[in-house]
Amino acid sequence: MTAALRFDPIRLPAECEQLRKEVRAFLAEEIAAGTFDPHKPQREDSDNPEFSKRVGERGWLGMTWPKKYGGHERSFLERYVVTEEMRVANAPVRRFFVADRQSGPVLLKYAPEHIKMDILPRICRGEVCFSIGMSEPNSGSDLFAAKTKATKTNGGWLINGSKIWTTSAHMADYMIAIFRTSPPTKENRRHGLTQFLVNMKKPGITVNPIAQITGQYEFNEVVFTDHFVPDDHMLGEIDSAWKQATSELAYERSGPERFLETYYVLTELVRAVGPKPDTRSAEGIGRLVAQLHTMRRMSVSVAGMLQAGKEPVVEASIVKDIGTIWEQQLPHRVRELAAFVDDSASNHATLDEMLGFAIKTAPKLTIQGGTTEVLRGIIARGLGLR
Amino acid sequence: MTDADNIVAETAERIFADLADAQTINRDKNGSWKAPLWQALTDAGLPLSWVPEECDGSGTSMAEGFSVLSVAGRAGVAVPLAETMLAGWLLAQAQIKSPEGMMTVAPASPRDRLTLNADGTITGRARGVPFATDAKHIAVVASGFGGASIALVDASACRIEAGLGLADDPSDTVHFDTVKPITLQSAPSGFDQNALLLMGALVRSQQIAGALETMLGISVNYSGERVAFEKKISKFQAVQHNLAKLAGETSAALAAASSAADAFSSGAPLDDALFLEAAAAKIRCSEAAEKGAAIAHQVLGAIGFTQEHILHRYTLRALAWRDDFGSESYWAVELGKLVAARGADELWPLVASR
Numbered sequence: 161m162t163a164a165l166r167f168d169p170i171r172l173p174a175e176c177e178q179l180r181k182e183v184r185a186f187l188a189e190e191i192a193a194g195t196f197d198p199h200k201p202q203r204e205d206s207d208n209p210e211f212s213k214r215v216g217e218r219g220w221l222g223m224t225w226p227k228k229y230g231g232h233e234r235s236f237l238e239r240y241v242v243t244e245e246m247r248v249a250n251a252p253v254r255r256f257f258v259a260d261r262q263s264g265p266v267l268l269k270y271a272p273e274h275i276k277m278d279i280l281p282r283i284c285r286g287e288v289c290f291s292i293g294m295s296e297p298n299s300g301s302d303l304f305a306a307k308t309k310a311t312k313t314n315g316g317w318l319i320n321g322s323k324i325w326t327t328s329a330h331m332a333d334y335m336i337a338i339f340r341t342s343p344p345t346k347e348n349r350r351h352g353l354t355q356f357l358v359n360m361k362k363p364g365i366t367v368n369p370i371a372q373i374t375g376q377y378e379f380n381e382v383v384f385t386d387h388f389v390p391d392d393h394m395l396g397e398i399d400s401a402w403k404q405a406t407s408e409l410a411y412e413r414s415g416p417e418r419f420l421e422t423y424y425v426l427t428e429l430v431r432a433v434g435p436k437p438d439t440r441s442a443e444g445i446g447r448l449v450a451q452l453h454t455m456r457r458m459s460v461s462v463a464g465m466l467q468a469g470k471e472p473v474v475e476a477s478i479v480k481d482i483g484t485i486w487e488q489q490l491p492h493r494v495r496e497l498a499a500f501v502d503d504s505a506s507n508h509a510t511l512d513e514m515l516g517f518a519i520k521t522a523p524k525l526t527i528q529g530g531t532t533e534v535l536r537g538i539i540a541r542g543l544g545l546r
Numbered sequence: 547m548t549d550a551d552n553i554v555a556e557t558a559e560r561i562f563a564d565l566a567d568a569q570t571i572n573r574d575k576n577g578s579w580k581a582p583l584w585q586a587l588t589d590a591g592l593p594l595s596w597v598p599e600e601c602d603g604s605g606t607s608m609a610e611g612f613s614v615l616s617v618a619g620r621a622g623v624a625v626p627l628a629e630t631m632l633a634g635w636l637l638a639q640a641q642i643k644s645p646e647g648m649m650t651v652a653p654a655s656p657r658d659r660l661t662l663n664a665d666g667t668i669t670g671r672a673r674g675v676p677f678a679t680d681a682k683h684i685a686v687v688a689s690g691f692g693g694a695s696i697a698l699v700d701a702s703a704c705r706i707e708a709g710l711g712l713a714d715d716p717s718d719t720v721h722f723d724t725v726k727p728i729t730l731q732s733a734p735s736g737f738d739q740n741a742l743l744l745m746g747a748l749v750r751s752q753q754i755a756g757a758l759e760t761m762l763g764i765s766v767n768y769s770g771e772r773v774a775f776e777k778k779i780s781k782f783q784a785v786q787h788n789l790a791k792l793a794g795e796t797s798a799a800l801a802a803a804s805s806a807a808d809a810f811s812s813g814a815p816l817d818d819a820l821f822l823e824a825a826a827a828k829i830r831c832s833e834a835a836e837k838g839a840a841i842a843h844q845v846l847g848a849i850g851f852t853q854e855h856i857l858h859r860y861t862l863r864a865l866a867w868r869d870d871f872g873s874e875s876y877w878a879v880e881l882g883k884l885v886a887a888r889g890a891d892e893l894w895p896l897v898a899s900r
């Protein structure tokens with residue numbers, strides 16, 4: 161038999177339900193106050209520093225981190241509840257999302273103490289925005305072809321080259337990036353890249369926004385010209401970023417954001433068909449809800465395994481593979497099911513508008529954070545095939 | 547609960563390994579393996595796992611019983627273990643003692659209804675009843691004026707038209723022509739045919755997920771043995787990606803089935819959230835059966851399309867199980883209606899209720 165796949169039936173503990181109520185009440189207040197419109201997912205790209213700080217005040221950033229860094233020492237499952245409620249409400253999370261999910265945990269693991277003490281509490285207060293600098297013009301899936309160079313200089317490193325597709329770089333305070341510190345070796349082509357913390361507000365960095373097919377400006381080109389990074393901003397071991405990248409990805413791959421990005425079209429479809437759907441609509445909705453429920457059970461299960469200190473790399477990749485394909489197909493399935501919806505349905509215009517946006521968003525879902533093909537390679541490795 | 551710390555599942559695993567080797571069964575033409583296997587299962591008390599001791603069963607927990615079903619699904623054997631477990635469970639709902647021997651349940655399809663007549667006899671037709679020809683007894687839900695009743699019926703009192711499912715397992719039509727049951731009790735309040743079908747759907751979900759695990763194992767192993775173009779086929783990226791998709795479908799089936807089993811085992815009331823668990827499990831496991839079986843066959847090439855190879859024992863059974871106790875289309879319509887009736891803004895609270 162092959163390595164067993166495990167998806168234990170994890171239940172959210174009772175404290176999560178109280179928390180869920182608090183998050184829903186908070187979001188309802190924010191919506192009532194006009195902070196954001198839950199029916200306008202396309203507004204999700206807009207930066208909202210004040211909302212970010214209020215989320216921090218509630219204690220919903222850095223939830224799982226140690227208290228001494230401003231964290232709250234709560235569980236991954238509690239964090240899960242906050243994340244999914246924000247996502248389903250289309251709340252403007254862009255400013256803090258990457259820092260909270262990904263960059264904070266990397267700093268916790270690899271940054272020197274004084275940097276942790278400086279930055280982590282500010283993430284928890286919702287004050288700082290992070291970006292991820294992995295991809296380059298000639299290095300996407302093949303991360304280890306990255307060329308942007310860090311050259312040793314007095315007290316630090318000089319960075320030259322460029323990153324691309326860098327989400328939020330235009331508003332980010334920091335970037336966690338990989339740069340080339342040595343050439344690859346014959347034995348290990350992954351050797352020679354090092355992870356660094358970059359202060360985006362220092363000189364030597366130009367950020368050029370890139371328009372997406374949705375009309376949004378989420379990602380950017382980032383050009384480095386003799387940008388100076390001090391020695392203590394090196395994260396982890398020199399030349400060994402490849403060892404550090406994999407465990408990080410389990411967090412990134414399996415969260416609710418990996419299947420809920422287009423969820424709003426399903427809600428709106430249910431609204432449009434009304435309380436007494438015909439057989440075709442009922443079956444279509446039933447299948448989609450069954451698939452959604454299953455995705456969520458898988459994703460909660462991975463969160464439970466992370467909580468238990470495991471690194472379910474293969475299971476997390478499976479969640480992302482199935483989840484992103486599901487959220488990518490969802491607007492198309494909803495479009496088919498909406499084909500015969502009465503034009504007089506009260507939300508007809510909203511549904512059409514949402515479908516237009518979701519269908520334009522769909523292609524990116526199986527590219528960002530590792531393509532479907534790359535994920536399947538990881539799963540295949542987990543199955544012992546490579 | 548994991549299989550490793552579940553002694554009941556371990557017992558089942560051992561019995562199947564000793565007495566139901568897939569290669570041996572596949573070559574056997576006269577079914578001589580069935581009697582010793584059934585005897586061993588009976589000696590271990592497995593067919594009556596879900597029957598409390600006071601009803602002459604083994605009194606195993608719901609959770610342990612579900613894990614026996616995943617083991618049975620992984621083994622893909624043609625004996626009515628799942629059906630007898632389900633029948634015992636049904637009878638226990640009305641404190642009816644379970645007899646010895648093979649059992650099955652009726653109705654097994656939402657299209658059929660059995661009627662309880664005023665004189666206490668049962669009338670009606672139940673199609674697609676698994677293993678009715680092998681069963682000594684049938685556990686039945688019938689409805690009459692006073693609501694639903696649960697009955698134990700002697701199979702020989704019914705007229706049984708033999709049929710075969712996709713995997714050549716008995717799938718019969720059972721005619722109840724004013725049949726007098728051995729025992730008849732009213733069902734507990736709230737219990738009806740739908741509750742039996744839901745439980746049946748859950749049972750089949752466990753078995754499908756188990757069968758998918760075996761399909762994945764067979765396919766991965768084969769890809770490491772078969773050579774084409776001077777390479778193991780497991781080295782071709784297209785094959786790797788197909789197997790990754792099969793692993794994904796297997797994972798989805800496992801997650802949906804084990805979550806639903808866990809929810810039912812906790813003794814929660816049959817509310818919308820529990821309905822979602824069971825219906826979603828049957829829908830998603832059936833979808834996974836279709837996609838998974840197609841990939842497993844693709845990876846094995848022609849050899850997997852032969853009777854001689856064991857693959858069909860799992861692929862055809864998983865596909866056949868989709869039809870029992872309500873197909874995925876049936877449950878999807880029911881779930882879709884429920885979601886629509888609750889309204890758009892109550893969908894997320896339902897999905898996030900656990």
Ligand SMILES: Cc1cc2nc3c(=O)[nH]c(=O)nc-3n(C[C@H](O)[C@H](O)[C@H](O)COP(=O)(O)OP(=O)(O)OC[C@H]3O[C@@H](n4cnc5c(N)ncnc54)[C@H](O)[C@@H]3O)c2cc1C
Pocket residue numbers: 291292293294295299300301302324325326327328378379524527528529530531532533534
């Ligand atoms: C909306 C969005 C936001 C993003 N945000 C960020 C960010 O913040 N930071 C960042 O660093 N990057 C970001 N990215 C970039 C993203 O990580 C890359 O796009 C992704 O890794 C793929 O790289 P690529 O676009 O260069 O495609 P390529 O790697 O050139 O791939 C093109 C195609 O070839 C396939 N392919 C490549 N290699 C193989 C192989 N070995 N086997 C089979 N198929 C293969 C790919 O699967 C894909 O289908 C973002 C991308 C998007 C779309």
